[in-house]
Amino acid sequence: MQASSVEISKVNKFYGPFHALKDVDLSIPPGKVTCLIGPSGSGKSTLLRCINFLEAYDSGEIRIDGDLIGYEVPGKRMSGRRLREMRRGIGMVFQQFNLWPHMTARENVAEGLIRVRGMSKSEAESRAGEALTKVGLADKMSNHPSRLSGGQQQRVAIARAIAMEPRLMLFDEPTSALDPELVGEVLNVMKTLASEGMTMVVVTHEMGFAAHVADQVAFMEKGELVGVDSPDRILHQPQDPRIQAFLRTYHERNSI
């Protein structure tokens, strides 16, 4: 598997007068796991959604393996077709899973293979079966999402993304909607992916995951990227007072 790198430079995003991303610079190395942490409303999900242009950034550049995404040249939007081609190489997993409720687990995974990759139905279904087996759901393939637990649904969503053979995976708070006892099964699938050398960008509140799996941790607050460093230096020896304050409230909330 070939892993992508992402270069984010001077990215700005506005919602009306609200400045959601302020001159964000971030370098995401290939085959590594980057965790984005920070208080809610800090812009981490917005930044993640700019990487596959689900959200249009207003200025600056985001380059995936050197190719600018969303714009042909700065200021000029790229065609829908070209954008779809670039998105093929980027998998995304959402907080709310966003599985299609009218399709079975297998159909959810096969849909993109048929429509986007142009596979035959039987080929797509066997590939979908492999992806679902990989996330431990070989016995749930014919279930509709409503018949799956949250953790199982999120694993189907991960299978749907990895079946497309992406070179980069984006995770938008993948465990935030889950009951605590279901978080582990999803994180384990993500750890396996990380160990296989997938480039991953993960917006998360799971500090344990950030500490143990991430190669680098970026902290955001109020639309600014405050710091990016190794998990150890961000989580255990933070220099910036804003990171210290965030971690203090985190530890207070999670102490028993």
Added chain:
Amino acid sequence: MFSIPVFLESFGPLFWAARNTLLISVLGIGLGLIIGTLICAARLSPYGALRRFAAIWVSFLRGVPLLVQLLVFYYTLPVIGLDVPAFFAAIVTVGICASAYISEIWRGAIAALPKGQAEAAIAIGMSPVDIWRRVILPQAFSMSLPALVNELILLVKASSLVSVVGIMEVTRASQAQAATTFRPLEVYLAAACIYLLINLCLAVLGRYLEHRTAV
């Protein structure tokens, strides 16, 4: 005195007329589905002129009673030199009127879909046509089924209005029969039973479809 034999005899001619009631309602809703879908697409399109046209279409047709629409349409046709059968005029009017409600039913169902449904499809690189065809419309359709069945039942009842342009459907047939037999109570009660029977059947059909497409 209420006469049961007269009541039972009234059903014969009314059953025959029920064919027209059903024909007008079903063809009306068919036409309404086609036009309503186009109007809904216009309403959601990125073009301002189309959106305004659709909004005006919907508010005009919802704001004017069907009976008045029927009369206006029926008497406009000869003025613009069109000689069409009353039956055709009735179906077109009913269909156009239904289109306004159906486009709003679609729009409501589409708006109720979580944004993430389309986003998941965008993220894997699906084209807009495939997203509509495979993700949005199937879900919008099953969500709007109860409202569509409701609309069809309303149309069956509203089709009694087309009696004013001389079409022999259940209401007009019962009026004619009451006028010749002088037994209005028996005849109109029979008409009421026929409407009830049709609509109960539609409700059962609706529940069956809902059950089948349930997600």
